[in-house]
Amino acid sequence: MIAVIKSTATESQIKNLIGWFEKQGVRVNESKGEFCTVLGLIGDTTGIDIDLLSGLDIIENVTRISDPFKKANRKFHPEDTIVDIGGVKIGGGNFAVIAGPCSVESEEQIVETAKAVKAAGATLLRGGAFKPRTSPYDFQGLKEEGLKLLIKAREATGLPIVTEIMGADQLHLFEDIDCLQVGARNMQNFELLKALGKSGKPVLLKRGIAATMKELLMSAEYIMAEGNENVILCERGIRTYETYTRNTFDLSAIPMLKELTHLPIVADPSHATGKASLIKPMSMASVASGADGLEIEVHPNPSKALSDGAQSLTPAQFEDVSAAIARIRAAL
Ligand code: PEP
Ligand code: MN
DSSP states (O other): OEEEEOTTOOHHHHHHHHHHHHHTTOEEEEEEOSSOEEEEEESOOTTSOHHHHHTSTTEEEEEOOOOSOOTTBTTTOOSOOOEEETTEEEBTTBOEEEEEOSBOOOHHHHHHHHHHHHHTTOSEEEOBSSOOOSSTTSOOOOTHHHHHHHHHHHHHHOOOEEEEOOOGGGGGGGTTOSEEEEOGGGTTOHHHHHHHHHHOOOEEEEOOTTOOHHHHHHHHHHHHHTTOOOEEEEEOOBOOSOOSSSSBOOTTHHHHHHHHBSSOEEEOHHHHHOOGGGHHHHHHHHHHTTOSEEEEEBOSSGGGOSSOGGGOBOHHHHHHHHHHHHHHHHHO
16 A cells, blocks of 8 residues: 655654554655655555545555565665766666676686777676576686686776675675676575675676566666665566577567566667677667666677677677667667
8 A cells, every 4th residue: 555645744744654654563664755755564464544644644546556576666665776886877877887707707808808899888797706607518617716806907097896696695705796786596585585685785686587577677676675765677588489580579578567666677689689780679679768778798709708698798889789778868
């Protein structure tokens, strides 16, 4: 249930109302906007008389909502959330471009790529140190050494880092990392989500390969329920019967999620399509659809990449995509 409070209500009236709700056994999520305050009631609201509530002087309106995600819900929090990643903002009109290799492979590779993507307009650096691979025989990442190399690349460029964490037990290794990515395969690793919720760090939460949008939002809710509102969602394609593309890019998820949630939405055309040639058109489509950012894989020499070479752009190709994104943004 949500209650919109009139702008004329005083602080003490709102406080009294919150106290009354809490006595009824429901938790209250207070969201103060520029023009009104919205109270989100979480828990069993069946005992609350909606007509009685609507009749109160300070209430603008009351609505019962059945969505199981509360904190992520735009109805509770009409204004866009802005997440700050090491000084780079995303959401609420702030657009971020996360670029870099699938995997961190060497100091030279990550520093060179970081410099190139920064020069071409990227605002955040990506690179996997811990890699979730389908085969246990494939390159698993440089692990802790990879995290150290990412920090060197940040020192060289100033770009804050986005990198994947695979388990709650790794959290202590990520203290100096700006944004923790939860990969598609871990979207429902609830223990990890809860630990990230307690950490308070910005989280880039990727949609699972067979996850519905509601499931993605419920995973965001796990993080937010622990008090961490710094969640960014990522559409990275879902599994369908199609085989020409690695996954099927669910472009409509971008505007749909924007209606459902106030959290920023990033599109990842690299994993969504698996094909370097499709990154430019799908990046442009994502921006036109309202994405708050993009995550794009870039490698100095894609044919030699230790993972995801087929979908990685060269720095020159990334520059071209970056210019196309800027043109779409200007047109909007
Ligand atoms: C990645 O970003 O390199 C990655 C493994 O992505 P996803 O979890 O979306 O497959
Ligand atoms: Mn990858």
